[in-house]
Amino acid sequence: MKASAPKPKWSDVSAMSSTTKSYWAQWDSLLIQDGVLCRKWENGRGDRCHLQIVVPKAKVPEVLQLYHSGCSGGHLGVKRTLLKIRERFYWVHCRDYVEDWCRKCTSCAAVKGPQIRSRGALKLYNVGAPWERIAINVAGPFPETESGNKYFMVVMDYFTKWPEFFAIPNQEASTVADKLVHEVFCRFRDSQRSRKEF
Template sequence: NEDLQLDDPGAGPKLRDLECSPNLGSDGSPSPSLVVNDGLLYYRGPKHKRNLRPQEELKLYAPTALRGTLCCYYHDHPTAGHLGIAKTLARMQSRFYWPKMASEVKRYVLSCPVCQLTKPSQRKPAGFMVPISPQRPWEYAGVDFVGPLPRTASGNSYILVFVDYFSKWIEVCAVRDATARVAASKFINEVFARHGAPRYLISDRGSPFVSELFDSVLSTLGSTHRLTTAYHPQTNATERVNRTLKTSLCLVFCCTDLCDRLCCMSDYGLAVILHVLYCLLQALILFIDCTNV
């Protein structure tokens, strides 16, 4: 209806401007996508792939007052069949147009009470989360690299982080490169030499951790290597420690030349944080049998 288009805040100005200047839009620029035909505003869009009639290439610019009615007709009507978002939108786009049409149709279909009551969910149910529950220190450990960071005077630009899942004790090492050789060497010197080999070592799927060298070192020392699910790093508790560590280094050690030398001080600061579960210092949790406390 021409009156509805003229009264519409979106279509009205465009219709009046095009009637005065058919080749110009409301801002004075050429408007090849909007045309006036028989006093009505149309959108000249790409022809629908199922549309065989060339005259339907012009899509009526639907005023705001008619959009709800159109959604109802193309989705709720007995001949529409309460189809899904994509099919409902495709049918409407073959004849009509308005700005942000896709989001409005999606919102309408998702809020349809009939569909919500009768249609089964097409999504697979989420799997049950199985938390990691270590029973002793260094039964489960995580490892990850932080960086690259600004290179220091010592030439270091990465931080290698190991965390014990039971006590939350961390071992941090400033290193030059994030390679399998570096990770294996630090695991031997910083973890195995001090705490023994963890039963399970969890890492992401980064190239330093999926190499044959790193796996060979772990298996030789008696540790089982487990990888996190791709694109789901939350399994590795080291990710959360990394965030705290980076915040601490940024706030306390503004001088990047000293950052690698003071890493151990940040490590100490995190180590003496009270563990919420046991209300003991992490150092005590790590080095004392908590079952006898």
């Protein structure tokens, strides 16, 4: 291109990298200005055209650092970082590089937190009798009562949907287990036994 040579033949570039082939396909949009390789870029409507500097692969991290993590970057998201970069620069697979950079940015990750929160898979449980399977949930802390309780423990029977509510001082395993044994298992043990005998 510097020597004003014609566009190479496909056979000359077919064995080269995908990046080289991409630039070959854009040959008519590329030009050298003041010794710098540039690309003519038109917006989607075709009413605006400007030059983008073609960035060598070794310089891509510097551009990403400047436009995303630097003083003028402001840790913008993928879309806005990409728009800012495309105003002046171009390289093949630019979007992929920006997405990867933003995903690996520790400052952005610290602010946003995990993007995908794992949830337990929903399952269907077959239950054939009362108190065969129960659900336990602890809610709180709430304002402390006069007796020192700050939490609610809810126990529900899967079969009958019968709920039991208990006020507890903390959500430690020993407290929950003690309440289950003395307030649930002992109370409903007799009903289970009589049902089996029947």
